[in-house]
Amino acid sequence: MASSVEHMRQGGAQPNVQQSAGAQPVNQAENDPIYRFKLLLPRLKESLVNLMKIAGTCLHHNSQQLEDSTSSVDIQLQKFEKSLEEFYSMCDQVEISLRLALENSQLNADTVKYIPACVNVPNEKGELPSTQRIMQYPQYQAIIRQQIHSAKEMHDLLLQFSQKITAKT
Structure with a gap:
C-alpha cells in the first residue's frame, strides 16, 4: 500500500486534471482521495467502453476467420491488449484512491476517539x-x-x- 501511494505521489499514475470555471483547485485532488476517485470514474467508463469496442471488433474478425488478413487480426489483438492494460491501470488507480480514502477515514475515526x-x-x-x-x-x-x-x-x-x-x- 505504501509503495503504491508513493508511486502515485511520484507521478506514476496521475489523472489528467483540468480546471473548469468554478472548479476547486488541483491541490484538492492530491489531498482528497474521494475527489480523485470522482475524477477517475469518467475515464474508467471511457476505458471500459473502448475495451468493449475493441473486444467486439476482435471477436468479429476472429469469427470470420479471415486467413488472408492475419496482419489486421494482429493489429486488432495489439489494440485489445493495450486497451485492456489501460483499463487495468485505471482500475488500479481507483483501488488506490479508495484504499487511501478508507485509510483516511480510519485515521480520522482514531483521531476523534483518542483526541476528542x-x-x-x-x-x-x-x-x-x-x-x-x-x-x-x-x-x-x-x-x-x-x-x-x-x-x-x-x-x-x-x-x-x-x-x-x-x-x-
Missing part, C-alpha cells in the same frame, strides 16, 4: 476556528504528556517481563 477535541490553532488570517469542541494548546500538551507517560510505562513493563523470561531460562 480540536486544538485551538489560528489559521492564516489569525482567526480561531469556530468549532464546538475546541481544546487549548496547554490541554493538548497535557494529553500528549499523558500518552508519553503511558507509553513509557508500557515499555518498562515489557522490559521487566522480558527480563523475567530470560532469567527463568
Whole structure:
C-alpha cells in the first residue's frame, strides 16, 4: 500500500486534471482521495467502453476467420491488449484512491476517539476556528504528556517481563 501511494505521489499514475470555471483547485485532488476517485470514474467508463469496442471488433474478425488478413487480426489483438492494460491501470488507480480514502477515514475515526477535541490553532488570517469542541494548546500538551507517560510505562513493563523470561531460562 505504501509503495503504491508513493508511486502515485511520484507521478506514476496521475489523472489528467483540468480546471473548469468554478472548479476547486488541483491541490484538492492530491489531498482528497474521494475527489480523485470522482475524477477517475469518467475515464474508467471511457476505458471500459473502448475495451468493449475493441473486444467486439476482435471477436468479429476472429469469427470470420479471415486467413488472408492475419496482419489486421494482429493489429486488432495489439489494440485489445493495450486497451485492456489501460483499463487495468485505471482500475488500479481507483483501488488506490479508495484504499487511501478508507485509510483516511480510519485515521480520522482514531483521531476523534483518542483526541476528542480540536486544538485551538489560528489559521492564516489569525482567526480561531469556530468549532464546538475546541481544546487549548496547554490541554493538548497535557494529553500528549499523558500518552508519553503511558507509553513509557508500557515499555518498562515489557522490559521487566522480558527480563523475567530470560532469567527463568
